[in-house]
Amino acid sequence: MLAVDVEKRLGEFSIAARFETASGVTAVFGPSGAGKTTLVNMIAGLVTPDRGRITLGDTALFDSEQRINLPAWRRRIGYVFQEGRLFPHLKVAANLDYGRRMSGLPPDAAETQRIVDLLDIGQLGDRRPGKLSGGERQRVAIGRALLMRPRLLLLDEPLASLDVARKREILPYLERLRDESAVPMVYVSHQANELRRIATSVVLLEAGRVTAAGGKDLLERAEAILV
């Protein structure tokens, strides 16, 4: 599905990562500073790798040899950021609709309703992001990314800015998302307990290198190594 083989140097730190994902939720697991965010930014097109290749299905998103570098806005990859990044000047409904409008997709009331119900954000449409709780904000951010009909959904520590109670509030939605939508996901986190509930496969990233890839059982081993 998604195949990544990239190199990127950032001062002293370097990333040289290679992995492939299937459908379902691929966890990118590793300690803080392992380069997880830079890695997903390269997949999204926000950071350009020095060398390598990124393909999604049969589309080359980046290929240094063939000089392909699809800009972020043409990749159709949904991205849920750690801090939500909702547009403060737009109401929730306009935030949700933004990706669809910018991607030039026709309005689809049924699909919008499905996502809104899935995330339980129907009553928030008229509010501004500044008036939402942390949990609501992240649910809207997930909805916004899904409504652009992405071919892949990236989630970069989507629960990291939330307290324990809010995390418990969001996790069931993410599980429903995994079970009910066909969009493959790459889920970045350094919290093994979070990933244990949501991941279907695991990529372990340490100091910019992929040190292991496999099933969920990897989490137990990885946690033991990391702690």
Place this chain on the structure above:
Amino acid sequence: MLDLTPDEWIAIRLSLRIAIVATVVALPFGIAVAWLLARKNFWGKTLLDGVIHLPLVLPPVVTGYLLLISFGRRGPIGAFLYDWFGIVFSFRWTGAALACGVMGFPLLVRPIRLAIEAIDRRLEDAAATLGADRARVFLTVTLPLALPGLIAGFVLCFAKALGEFGATITFVSNIPGETQTLSAAIYTLTQIPGGDAAAARLVVVAIVISLVALVLSEWLARRAGMRFHGE
């Protein structure tokens, strides 16, 4: 009450027209320059920044003189514009608008630049992942978020244009009905015997216009700011 003569009304209308035209025409240039200065690094950036701020520190008469020798009918730019487009600035109200626009430009650019610099660029990244190309990111995220700065810059430029005197009178002189603005009319009235009452009337008008513009901008800025805080 104020009982304004037709001549005084002409000066007031002319002033408003010059200030509005100067500010509206300067605005797109101001946004472009502010964006360049806020976001881009290029050769001569410091020079551009300096040239834009020059009218703020130069004596207005000097700015007016420079406009006269470059945009006058025999000036290099003025001659070109006349020969090719039939545009004349010297001794016309359009010249007054040009002088006012140049004088107000640094005041227009600065708040917009600061507003653009204050924008969280990660929001622009988010917009890009949602399918917005660079032009649309600018129009749907950058510009709306810079709106308070845009309003502030617009009002400062308008106020400067409305009160501009030195550069305007040097460049396009003081012709009633063509280039005699409110400020120039007040100045003229104070120079002639018995003009005090008329000057006082125009002074009151100038104060009223300025206050209305100030209150209006305050109100607009608050509305724009409120949107970000979820009211």
